[in-house]
Amino acid sequence: MPFDVDGPVTTVAVSDVRGGHSPRQGGESLEHVQTLADTIGELPPIIVRRDDMRVVDGMHRLRAARLRGDERIAARYFEGGDEEAFVLAVRTNVTHGLPLSLTDRKAAAARIIASHTHWSDRMIATVAGLSAATVARIRRSRPESAPEVRLGNDGKLRPVNGLERRRVARAILMTEPDLSLREVARRAGISPETARSVRRKLAEAGPAPSPDPAALVMRLRSDPTLRFSETGRALLRLLEARSVSPEKWAAIAANVPPHWRDTVARMAIECSDAWRGFAETLLAPGNTKAG
Known part of the structure; x- marks a missing residue:
C-alpha cells in the first residue's frame, strides 16, 4: 500500500x-x-x-x-x-x-x-x-x-472495462480474422495475450448462427430511445435495407439495368465502406456513453 x-x-x-x-x-x-x-x-x-x-x-x-x-x-x-x-x-x-x-x-x-x-x-x-x-x-x-x-x-494497471475491450477485440476478429494479434491488441487496447485468448475462445465457439435481420430491426424499433429521437429514426430507416432477405437482394440485382450495374456496384461498395466505418466507431474503446 x-x-x-x-x-x-x-x-x-x-x-x-x-x-x-x-x-x-x-x-x-x-x-x-x-x-x-x-x-x-x-x-x-x-x-x-x-x-x-x-x-x-x-x-x-x-x-x-x-x-x-x-x-x-x-x-x-x-x-x-x-x-x-x-x-x-x-x-x-x-x-x-x-x-x-x-x-x-x-x-x-x-x-x-x-x-x-x-x-x-x-x-x-x-x-x-x-x-x-x-x-x-x-x-x-x-x-x-x-x-x-x-x-x-x-500494483498492476488494468483497463477500467476489460469485458468491453474483449468485446471490441472479438468484433475485430470476427470481421478481420487474419489480423495479427498485435494489431488486434492495439486497436482494442488490450495485451496480445488477451487478444490470443479471445481468438482461442472464438475458435472453440465455432461460427455463430446468423441473426434474422428483420427480427433485429423489429427489436430495435421497440426501443423508445431510438424510436423517439431523430437520429434513432434515421438509423432505423437505414437498417431496414439491411433487413432485406438474400433472395430479395438477388432479385434486385437481377433487375438492375446493365448500363447502370457498374455505377450501382461502386455505390454499394461505398455504402459498405461507410457501414464498416460506422461499425468501427461504435466498437471503438471508450465509445460507450449513453445519450
Missing part, C-alpha cells in the same frame, strides 16, 4: 506541531482526548509531515499531550503532498485509534476518487474501510470522467 511510514521514531516539540487536514468532518472527540490524557505513560507516536510539521495522524494524541502539559511527543515523519497525506490519514484512522464514522469514510472515499482517479475501487475501499461496491457507487455518482486504466492493490 502506498504512503507507508517506516522511518524511525523521534520526538518533536509539541509547540512546533500544527493541525492537519483531518478526515473527521466533525473534528476531534473531546471525550477521546480526555481518555488519552488520562493514560499513564508515553502516547503512541503521531505522524507529522516533515515540510510543514502538520499532523497526518494523531490529532487526538497531540491535543491530549497539550492537555497534559507535555513539552515533547513521539513522532514519525512523512514526506509527501496534501493528497498523499490525506490518504495516509484515512488509512491509519481506519486501522487504529478512534474509528472514522461511516459518513467520514464515504466522504474520504469521494475525495480519494477525485485525487487518485486511477486507483481501483478495491484499492480505495481498502484505504477507506468500505466495500468495493460502496466505492463503485460513490464513483458513479461523481461527474468526473473515468480513466482508461486503474491501479489495483497488487
Whole structure:
C-alpha cells in the first residue's frame, strides 16, 4: 500500500506541531482526548509531515499531550503532498485509534476518487474501510470522467472495462480474422495475450448462427430511445435495407439495368465502406456513453 511510514521514531516539540487536514468532518472527540490524557505513560507516536510539521495522524494524541502539559511527543515523519497525506490519514484512522464514522469514510472515499482517479475501487475501499461496491457507487455518482486504466492493490494497471475491450477485440476478429494479434491488441487496447485468448475462445465457439435481420430491426424499433429521437429514426430507416432477405437482394440485382450495374456496384461498395466505418466507431474503446 502506498504512503507507508517506516522511518524511525523521534520526538518533536509539541509547540512546533500544527493541525492537519483531518478526515473527521466533525473534528476531534473531546471525550477521546480526555481518555488519552488520562493514560499513564508515553502516547503512541503521531505522524507529522516533515515540510510543514502538520499532523497526518494523531490529532487526538497531540491535543491530549497539550492537555497534559507535555513539552515533547513521539513522532514519525512523512514526506509527501496534501493528497498523499490525506490518504495516509484515512488509512491509519481506519486501522487504529478512534474509528472514522461511516459518513467520514464515504466522504474520504469521494475525495480519494477525485485525487487518485486511477486507483481501483478495491484499492480505495481498502484505504477507506468500505466495500468495493460502496466505492463503485460513490464513483458513479461523481461527474468526473473515468480513466482508461486503474491501479489495483497488487500494483498492476488494468483497463477500467476489460469485458468491453474483449468485446471490441472479438468484433475485430470476427470481421478481420487474419489480423495479427498485435494489431488486434492495439486497436482494442488490450495485451496480445488477451487478444490470443479471445481468438482461442472464438475458435472453440465455432461460427455463430446468423441473426434474422428483420427480427433485429423489429427489436430495435421497440426501443423508445431510438424510436423517439431523430437520429434513432434515421438509423432505423437505414437498417431496414439491411433487413432485406438474400433472395430479395438477388432479385434486385437481377433487375438492375446493365448500363447502370457498374455505377450501382461502386455505390454499394461505398455504402459498405461507410457501414464498416460506422461499425468501427461504435466498437471503438471508450465509445460507450449513453445519450
